[in-house]
Amino acid sequence: MHSMAHAVPFGFVGGNAGGVVRRQPSGGGESPMIGVKSMNQSKRAQSKDAEDDAKTIRKVLDGDTQAFSVLVKRHQDYLFALLRRHLPVSEVAEAAQDSFVKAFEKLHQLRVPESFRAWLSSLALRRAIRYWRDVSGRREVSMDIGGQDDHDWLEAFMSEDSWHRHDELVRKREASSVVTWLLGHVKPEDRIALGLFYAGDHEITEIAEMLGWSVEKVKVRLHRARKLMAKVMQDESRRGGEL
Numbered sequence: 001m002h003s004m005a006h007a008v009p010f011g012f013v014g015g016n017a018g019g020v021v022r023r024q025p026s027g028g029g030e031s032p033m034i035g036v037k038s039m040n041q042s043k044r045a046q047s048k049d050a051e052d053d054a055k056t057i058r059k060v061l062d063g064d065t066q067a068f069s070v071l072v073k074r075h076q077d078y079l080f081a082l083l084r085r086h087l088p089v090s091e092v093a094e095a096a097q098d099s100f101v102k103a104f105e106k107l108h109q110l111r112v113p114e115s116f117r118a119w120l121s122s123l124a125l126r127r128a129i130r131y132w133r134d135v136s137g138r139r140e141v142s143m144d145i146g147g148q149d150d151h152d153w154l155e156a157f158m159s160e161d162s163w164h165r166h167d168e169l170v171r172k173r174e175a176s177s178v179v180t181w182l183l184g185h186v187k188p189e190d191r192i193a194l195g196l197f198y199a200g201d202h203e204i205t206e207i208a209e210m211l212g213w214s215v216e217k218v219k220v221r222l223h224r225a226r227k228l229m230a231k232v233m234q235d236e237s238r239r240g241g242e243l
Contacts, residue, residue, distance in 0.1 A: 054113035068104055075117060079124055086128040086195050099124040121210045125192050132188035182229045190225040197222055
């Protein structure tokens with residue numbers, strides 16, 4: 001296996017840089033059996049994609065660099081959706097492009113080709129962490145996510161008692177502004193970990209793999225960041241609630 005050339009033989013064919021991925025309501029109409037069937041189908045599809053990724057990666061490493069465009073087409077919507085949750089919308093397309101370029105250049109370092117998606121996610125999240133390190137201290141940066149998703153995030157973050165205690169404070173500002181402001185007080189890597197955890201799409205073990213951390217480190221960092229954000233929220237509430 002050899003390192004890849006710097007000329008990247010691909011470009012985006014689409015990508016939903018601006019779209020928000022909405023979680024489906026948990027209650028209501030779908031029966032448990034349908035849910036299990038859907039989950040099994042999803043797992044089979046992911047397994048098939050992983051096998052296809054491995055075959056495509058072998059082609060790329062054997063010299064067919066144009067085959068990398070297959071990986072881009074297969075994973076670009078997923079990558080845009082992932083980055084959309086962790087970066088301002090104006091930064092998503094560039095971050096996704098950078099992540100694919102990095103994946104192309106370092107493809108020979110991927111030990112388990114079937115894990116390409118997880119590895120790509122890791123590269124993308126590191127790119128997001130670098131962004132927040134660069135803009136740390138700039139309070140004017142907005143996540144541009146929109147109201148309801150951030151309201152759900154904040155409600156999940158706060159305990160029930162704390163949520164009621166600070167309900168009036170939250171109503172004074174858009175929930176998205178509150179979340180952005182709170183996240184500005186934690187370390188960039190903790191910001192990404194919190195986003196992954198509260199999105200509800202990833203287990204702790206998956207977050208650990210994506211960030212290159214141990215499971216215990218994820219738990220500790222989440223606990224410390226959540227504790228810090230709760231303290232910031234409470235201190236601001238005592239001062240009168242002007243964020």
